[in-house]
Amino acid sequence: MNPPSYDPSLYGPSMTTGATTGAAAGTAAGAVPTADPVLHATAPAPTPPADPAKPEQAARPAPARDRYFDLLRALALFRVVLYHLTGWAWLPLVFPSMGVMFALAGNLMARSLKRPPVQVIRGRIRRLLPPLWLLGVVGVTGMVIQGWGPDADGHPGWWWIHLAYWIVPLSDPPYAEGLPGIHGFLGENWAVDLAGPLWYIRAYLWYVLLSPFLLKALRAMPLVTLLAPLALSAAFNFGYLTLPGERIPSALTDFSTFGACWILGMAHQEGILRRIPRYVVPSVAPIFAAVGLWYALNHDFGEGNDLDSMPMAQALWSFGTVMLLLHLSPSWSEWPRRLRRWDRVITLLNSRAVTIYLWHNTCILIAATMWDQLWGIDVMWMHFSWLLESPWPVLAFTWVLIGSCIVWFGWAEDLAAKRRPQVWPDGSKKGAKKGAKRGTRQQTGRRARRSRG
Template sequence: MNRSGDEQAVDPQTKTTRPRSRYVDTLRAVAITRVFLHHTLWISWLAVLFPSMFVMFGLAGAMTAASLERKGPAPTVRSRLRRTLPPLWALAAVAIPLMLINGWQHDTTNPLRWQDLLYWVLPLANPPASSWGGAFTLALWYIRAYIWFVLLSPIFWWFFQRWPVKTLVAPLTGAVLLYSPLVPLPVNRVGDVMWSTASYGTAWMLGFARHTRLLDRIPVWVCAAAAGVLGVAGYFWGAGQGGFPFADPIAETLWGTGFVLLALRARPTLAWLDRFPRLARLVSAFNARAITIYVWQLPVLFLTGALLQYAGITPLTTEMKIASLLVGAPLTALAVLAVGWVEDIAARRRPALVPAVPSPRSAPAGQPAPAAASA
């Protein structure tokens, strides 16, 4: 999950700041918004309409490839960890004391194991929570998966540079195998890491392909046809399992991968955003506070639900969902205002309540944006 500072790179030859990609920023802002709406309204088709997690991994893969090419493996890993972990630690500084105050030491369902608190420092596995504080950790699997992709990316990049097509399809092939009887998936922390790496791995590699412009060499109609095949295969696979078709893990992976293939193949300038400076500013702000929004939205929404129930609104009704949106959105904004400055420190910017992010510029029509900016 990369934020504004990642796309705004300094060219080592000219020492100038290269322009950011409006399209990349907008995709990420839409992805974060969709996640928030899904957790507020709980409408299943939203995840089909815009598979946010696959998009976010794809964009992160592109930004990581740009960093690997520009800075090398060790500086890239250090930079990604430095930008990702402090917002998680800010959440931990609130969540852990609250869970302890509410009796985590005596929780029989999710007992406290002090050594597991290390996963709040470096989430190589999902950070633990008490039964009372589960809302703090429900969404943190993404941070855990992202950290593993960052740590593995130097290896992935080495393989991709030598065998790009095989490296692209390997994770998707692995996901199908892990879901088959041929390769039983462990039901533990190792299994969680294996599945998320396989399921979202091709989206990450497509980010590599976008940065290297490998995707640009494939005709749009070919990408559209491949995405269509993946989507149709996902639908029929999921339908054959019963229930909502894209709720099946393989169906979701096939659909999400096809969506990212098309999304990363496109390179619109989105120059029309220049006519709406407030909207452009909002997109920039979402990118500057991406991790903070993501890690705080579920705890805030659970708090919102508790407040609405206390006010007498029946849970899981349309009235509750609309009220959650109207109340939860400003409460989430307040939480972001309170702790979002941590992302400024992580990105080595001057901390501010409202992020002081310059509006990105689009590449001139007919000209490709610089690789690091357009990745």
């Protein structure tokens, strides 16, 4: 799990370790989430009281979450975890998680930009950073305890300056390499896995900062704006554009790979995709995807060299697939009957998407390290080697650990969103009733204090 410079290993999830992630929610025609999340959509906000002076306000229906986008985000998270565990090259072809995550985030960003851009960007950054800070507190502390410090790379001054990227990730935060693990619990070089998903946080931040300009360009020149990232990806791929250093080329590679998906999400929110004839997207999108697949298959596509290692192929395949998914967009304000049983699971994944994305790589490493200890038991390796070699028990154990991370670290997302912290926000009626009772008690207490005062 040692990703390249632009951290493609996170793409498979690319949210495969990538997760987010990545991310953020969107809305389809007629149904929009009322929250302003980073990688996920939160529960709809209550309808404000109607103003008697504005009778039309009372007739306005309350916005609803788009459950189709919730489903896409949940699938992206699951696929990211599975990909980062197994490394199966075909998984990014089945479902391009990172492209989906960026498209959903772009969709939500375009909707939010109906408000002042500075206000929207400030809110996005506020929601993004606290979960990252919590990861940094745990991870950087562990690295320092194991000997990582200013002299690690021979440039003490730069080490301290680069640590600021753990606070505001305008570039990739530094991390230690080659650290020893904890025997039987945490594998060696664990900091690389911990830092793996951070490329997505950095890319997301830059997309947010650039969104006001991208939206203006999209409204003025839709086709040019949509295709510009793909053209930039081709320029990098064929050597027409080269840049010195690592940080700037890495950031531009991410933009060229998934920028078209972000802009697609914005175009969907703006209604641009709905204004073109219905047959255009089903006719054009498969061509982009097919070109990306053709390029990958002709450049040794396979395990260890999948779409994450081929930015241009990833860009084309993700663009074509995401375009089709947005074109289908059924805009569910309620779950179809067959999906209702999954409501709580999908709601939980959406409510804790940032936490899952940031911590899943570490959970995979812990689960795999602990599972490998069973090889030391004679009965297991002699009679159950097939079970020890199977990824499915490790996957199940990984999700148990992810669940513990939701409990221990998920509250940071609530604080970032200025919500009351919840331990397990799966949208269950039991939790909602408890929250309502607690809110009623708090209001009663405030009224009593005011009366005493």
